[in-house]
Amino acid sequence: xxxxxxxxxxxxxxxxxxxxxxxxxxxxxxxxxxxxxxxxxxxxxxxxxxxxxxxxxxxxxxxxxxxxxxxxxxxxxxxxxxxxxxxxxxxxxxxxxxxxxxxxxxxxxxxxxxxxxxxxxxxxxxxxxxxxxxxxxxxxxxxxxxxxxxxxxxxxxxxxxxxxxxxxxxxxxxxxxxxxxxxxxxxxxxxxxxxxxxxxxxxxxxxxxxxxxxxxxxxxxxxxxxxxxxxxxxxxxxxxxxxxxxxxxxxxxxxxxxxxxxxxxxxxxxxxxxxxxxxxxxxxxxxxxxxxxxxxxxxxxxxxxxxxxxxxxxxxxxxxxxxxxxxxxxxxxxxxxxxxxxxxxxxxxxxxxxxxxxxxxxxxxxxxxxxxxxxxxxxxxxxxxxxxxxxxxxxxxxxxxxxxxxxxxxxxxxxxxxxxxxxxxxxxxxxxxxxxxxxxxxxxxxxxxxxxxxxxxxxxxxxxxxxxxxxxxxxxxxxxxxxxxxxxxxxxxx
Amino acid sequence: xxxxxxxxxxxxxxxxxxxxxxxxxxxxxxxxxxxxxxxxxxxxxxxxxxxxxxxxxxxxxxxxxxxxxxxxxxxxxxxxxxxxxxxxxxxxxxxxxxxxxxxxxxxxxxxxxxxxxxxxxxxxxxxxxxxxxxxxxxxxxxxxxxxxxxxxxxxxxxxxxxxxxxxxxxxxxxxxxxxxxxxxxxxxxxxxxxxxxxxxxxxxxxxxxxxxxxxxxxxxxxxxxxxxxxxxxxxxxxxxxxxxxxxxxxxxxxxxxxxxxxxxxxxxxxxxxxxxxxxxxxxxxxxxxxxxxxxxxxxxx
Numbered sequence: 001x002x003x004x005x006x007x008x009x010x011x012x013x014x015x016x017x018x019x020x021x022x023x024x025x026x027x028x029x030x031x032x033x034x035x036x037x038x039x040x041x042x043x044x045x046x047x048x049x050x051x052x053x054x055x056x057x058x059x060x061x062x063x064x065x066x067x068x069x070x071x072x073x074x075x076x077x078x079x080x081x082x083x084x085x086x087x088x089x090x091x092x093x094x095x096x097x098x099x100x101x102x103x104x105x106x107x108x109x110x111x112x113x114x115x116x117x118x119x120x121x122x123x124x125x126x127x128x129x130x131x132x133x134x135x136x137x138x139x140x141x142x143x144x145x146x147x148x149x150x151x152x153x154x155x156x157x158x159x160x161x162x163x164x165x166x167x168x169x170x171x172x173x174x175x176x177x178x179x180x181x182x183x184x185x186x187x188x189x190x191x192x193x194x195x196x197x198x199x200x201x202x203x204x205x206x207x208x209x210x211x212x213x214x215x216x217x218x219x220x221x222x223x224x225x226x227x228x229x230x231x232x233x234x235x236x237x238x239x240x241x242x243x244x245x246x247x248x249x250x251x252x253x254x255x256x257x258x259x260x261x262x263x264x265x266x267x268x269x270x271x272x273x274x275x276x277x278x279x280x281x282x283x284x285x286x287x288x289x290x291x292x293x294x295x296x297x298x299x300x301x302x303x304x305x306x307x308x309x310x311x312x313x314x315x316x317x318x319x320x321x322x323x324x325x326x327x328x329x330x331x332x333x334x335x336x337x338x339x340x341x342x343x344x345x346x347x348x349x350x351x352x353x354x355x356x357x358x359x360x361x362x363x364x365x366x367x368x369x370x371x372x373x374x375x376x377x378x379x380x381x382x383x384x385x386x387x388x389x390x391x392x393x394x395x396x397x398x399x400x401x402x403x404x405x406x407x408x409x410x411x412x413x414x415x416x417x418x419x420x421x422x423x424x425x426x427x428x429x430x431x432x433x434x435x436x437x438x439x440x441x442x443x444x445x446x447x448x449x450x451x452x453x454x455x456x457x458x459x460x461x462x463x464x465x466x467x468x469x470x471x472x473x474x475x476x477x478x479x480x481x482x483x484x485x486x487x488x489x490x491x492x493x494x
Numbered sequence: 495x496x497x498x499x500x501x502x503x504x505x506x507x508x509x510x511x512x513x514x515x516x517x518x519x520x521x522x523x524x525x526x527x528x529x530x531x532x533x534x535x536x537x538x539x540x541x542x543x544x545x546x547x548x549x550x551x552x553x554x555x556x557x558x559x560x561x562x563x564x565x566x567x568x569x570x571x572x573x574x575x576x577x578x579x580x581x582x583x584x585x586x587x588x589x590x591x592x593x594x595x596x597x598x599x600x601x602x603x604x605x606x607x608x609x610x611x612x613x614x615x616x617x618x619x620x621x622x623x624x625x626x627x628x629x630x631x632x633x634x635x636x637x638x639x640x641x642x643x644x645x646x647x648x649x650x651x652x653x654x655x656x657x658x659x660x661x662x663x664x665x666x667x668x669x670x671x672x673x674x675x676x677x678x679x680x681x682x683x684x685x686x687x688x689x690x691x692x693x694x695x696x697x698x699x700x701x702x703x704x705x706x707x708x709x710x711x712x713x714x715x716x717x718x719x720x721x722x723x724x725x726x727x728x729x730x731x732x733x734x735x736x737x738x739x740x741x742x743x744x745x746x747x748x749x750x751x752x753x754x755x756x757x758x759x760x761x762x763x764x765x766x767x768x769x770x771x772x773x774x775x776x777x778x779x780x781x782x783x784x785x786x787x788x789x790x791x792x793x794x795x
Contacts, residue, residue, distance in 0.1 A: 019630075020736075065742075069592045143628055188579065190592060
């Protein structure tokens with residue numbers, strides 16, 4: 001066994017240790033530790049991904065001396081390291097790019113606590129991606145929830161505290177449903193490790209016993225994760241949560257945390273619930289309908305919003321809708337589109353939040369009317385925002401185009417889904433274009449008054465991280481084939 | 495506000511919910527806070543987050559939908575519970591090879607007489623590693639919310655909430671605290687031999703510390719448990735857990751032998767890592783309980 005299979009264990013333990021250490025050191029030191037940690041976990045995940053590609057098989061890694069079904073276990077093939085790589089890279093770039101706002105928003109004596117929460121979120125994202133045990137999933141769900149609330153609350157203005165409370169209530173309802181679902185499944189199977197749970201569910205389903213319990217358990221788990229990631233009609237916390245947090249937190253929460261939950265659901269659907277139970281029991285249709293409704297409702301919400309931050313946040317609700325729609329379509333092509341869209345959104349949304357913060361600062365307000373000509377005062381942020389919106393709308397050459405193309409392609413697998421999917425895609429593209437291009441027009445029209453310019457050399461961290469995010473997006477958007485191939489191989493291994 | 499003078503609680507809550515409450519003044523957007531004060535106008539006009547009409551419609555539909563959703567949930571859950579296997583019956587699906595091995599070979603494989611400790615700290619130690627960090631995360635979140643480091647250095651007036659001079663409480667506490675703390679230590683140290691362990695023992699010690707603070711004030715405790723030493727103790731306990739378990743997982747996954755042995759079951763120094771891990775968990779739990787209490791009462795540890 002290659003040494004690289006130990007990297008998941010090391011990265012989780014390192015994240016925990018640096019989180020605990022962050023309580024004792026200054027904010028600057030904690031920041032350095034967190035950035036180094038993100039880089040390390042990214043490197044480890046990259047190596048592990050190449051290991052997975054070379055061997056072409058998934059690895060089961062014992063956490064202790066006892067094999068499943070007795071002890072905890074991790075399991076990774078190609079897709080899990082790929083997502084961990086994405087999560088740690090995006091977190092690194094988000095923290096780098098949001099540095100200026102972080103200095104403004106964080107109380108100096110508490111900034112180390114912010115980076116502690118980042119470490120904990122990273123630890124739980126890694127564990128959620130790698131775990132092969134449904135209860136470990138729950139434990140790290142809890143860490144992720146509490147740490148995400150911490151990331152929100154650190155900007156102590158009334159509205160953020162309110163938003164954090166609301167977020168916590170929704171998130172805890174989601175965790176509670178998830179736990180209840182595990183209890184039901186455990187009561188009729190007696191297993192917690194995913195492969196054994198799968199075997200038990202398949203045999204119970206085949207002989208038809210405990211069908212109500214199985215369906216209830218599976219739906220509670222799926223709905224719990226859907227509530228936590230903000231699927232329609234549980235998306236109303238989003239605008240306040242993402243819109244009033246410090247921009248790095250908004251980026252991490254919308255781009256990464258919700259994706260961690262969704263990836264756990266994808267993992268459960270593929271390697272526990274199985275195609276038979278999940279897709280033939282009609283649960284996938286529920287997710288499909290809610291996802292499609294979420295796309296439309298989120299887009300309309302964004303269209304009616306004057307505050308640009310809240311608009312970007314509403315657009316997140318629509319993107320979550322896309323991902324769930326993909327999960328609902330089919331376990332192969334639909335799932336592929338969903339995973340691709342997870343990547344698109346994780347690479348785009350944090351950049352949009354960071355750029356909006358920069359532009360608001362340059363324009364002197366968060367409302368659209370304040371933004372008249374703001375891109376002239378801060379060209380880097382204007383370019384990043386412009387590119388982000390193009391990717392969100394789905395202009396060719398960006399990742400957004402590829403994911404919409406993949407969703408449409410997936411719909412052709414099932415004849416009854418072709419028309420609704422295409423209609424929803426078309427309508428949402430038009431709505432996206434309406435609200436994003438409206439902002440772009442305001443952003444690049446000639447300003448009413450002259451304001452101080454922010455030059456690129458004054459904000460190198462932001463410019464660099466935005467440039468890297470744009471480059472990754474362009475690379476994956478123009479040459480999507482290798483990435484799509486990688487994802488489909490990874491899905492095959494799960 | 496239309497009915498400006500007689501603002502009922504309801505109106506108050508409505509304004510809070512719609513974002514028109516004073517909080518928005520506190521939530522003055524820092525990005526627009528230009529030094530010249532040109533943004534004063536922007537912060538003074540409260541933000542219209544939702545048009546009034548929408549709020550009304552929302553309020554009419556929302557309780558209805560919530561009631562429907564709740565009713566559907568209740569029906570589904572009842573149906574599922576009716577379908578569940580009878581509680582605790584022999585031959586239930588949950589009585590399988592997993593539980594059988596825990597019960598039959600738990601003692602010989604982990605060295606712990608208390609099977610629960612064996613399961614949570616050996617078979618499924620990774621979950622418990624996460625779980626002890628959940629406590630730490632919760633404490634850190636409360637720190638973010640409540641910690642007051644700068645500015646308000648002086649002790650807030652606790653006269654109403656702390657009964658420092660209460661002689662009944664003082665006498666009872668003097669009698670009880672040694673027993674409570676000793677019992678907590680006993681529960682932790684015997685976690686692998688009988689019922690108990692780090693979580694329950696730590697909670698008992700935490701209760702003892704809280705009782706001490708309540709009866710005699712924080713000054714005595716601060717001689718050994720100030721904010722700095724508090725963080726060092728947490729760091730030591732959690733790092734010990736992480737490092738030792740990382741070593742043990744690494745050995746287990748790579749098929750290596752660890753230096754920890756199960757020892758003679760029933761002896762106090764047995765069961766390999768379980769005793770030290772119980773101590774670490776106990777320390778974290780006690781610290782968390784005391785820390786939460788202190789933070790909620792006076793805004794610092």
